[in-house]
Amino acid sequence: MFLLNTHPDHRSPLDLIDADTLGLEASEGVERHLRYRDNNAETPLVSLPGLAAATGVAAIHVKDEGQRLGLGSFKALGGAYAVIRLVLEEATARLGQVVEMERLHSPAVRQIAQGMTFACATDGNHGRSVAQGAQLVGARSAIFVHAGVSDERVAAIARFGAEMIRVDGSYDDSVKEATRISEERGWTIVSDTSWPGYERIPGLVMQGYTALIREALRQIPEPPSHVFVQAGVGGIAAAVAGHLAIAFGERRPLFIVVDPARAACLFETARAGHPVVVPHGEPTIMAMLECYEPSRIAWRILSRAADAFMTVDEEDAVSVMRRLADPAAGDPAIVSGESGGVGLAGFLRAAASSEMKAALSMGPQSRILVISTEGATDAGRYRELVGVSPTEVLSRGAA
Structure with a gap:
């Protein structure tokens, strides 16, 4: 399924609070925060010239989040960042002076953190980030997981x-x-x-995600013309789309949101023009995206900053995992989990459709940016779907 954004707010400026959350100054603050984190390093931006030639576009670049902060997912940027920010704010309030990142591990701040418990629900990756953030500051964490979360992810x-x-x-x-x-x-x-009355903390989580798009824009040879990003509740899609809208203004790339067909809450929200809850049906293999109600903040941003919405099927997700593991000639192999390659799966579906290509003005000059949002966060499941282990894929190097 595919539809262009016809919402009355399309291409209008972001709300001031969202522009402040996702803007250049805020994202610079996220990068300053990351300099104090262990295992912090820019994740690679991988060029796929072989796949670009095969699909008739000028370039395809994949931001590979599979090694982000040792957690294997872009989510490492969100939950832990929010936890640390909240601890610093609590310490500022209690100590009566501004407490910055360099004092995070001081005895006074650690004592405050020890009295705090951070909780969240998760499909796997966000909970790992929140738990890591709590451990870093000496706080407690309680993570709620539903029936579909694998024992390995737990x-x-x-x-x-x-x-x-x-x-x-x-x-x-x-x-x-x-x-x-x-x-x-x-x-x-x-x-x-997010939901009515609860927006600031999800906003901090999204703010953390802006680091990856800032890195990608520094790494890419030319700005992208099209960006395809997958969505669960919409946080990563909104963070990237919102930051691009601020960074590029009217010259921003076309932004396409990609949903699993079995959990297409943002697609259906776009079709309805307002947030909707989609019915639960058969589970999707894209487990990290299996969400049936969108984030209110994410929709507020995407109604303005997204240009199209589409869905992909189960076989698309598995096919792109295999395609990245066994790539076109000259392209490096990438380990991407069940939800990791969904943005690329959306591009491939669009590239195979003359109607979608025309609607998106996509052709030989197009430069595509996608995000592989996770590596093999469940190695057993990855091997079952791809047929080889993540280690075997990485040992292949370039095809």
């Missing part, structure tokens, strides 16, 4: 000392349960989705 979160709480039902059910219990116990919810 174990990857628990290794950061998190209390793991299983919830029957879907991701959205786990969000509700995390909120209920946190309100009862005085825990701080660090969610990557």
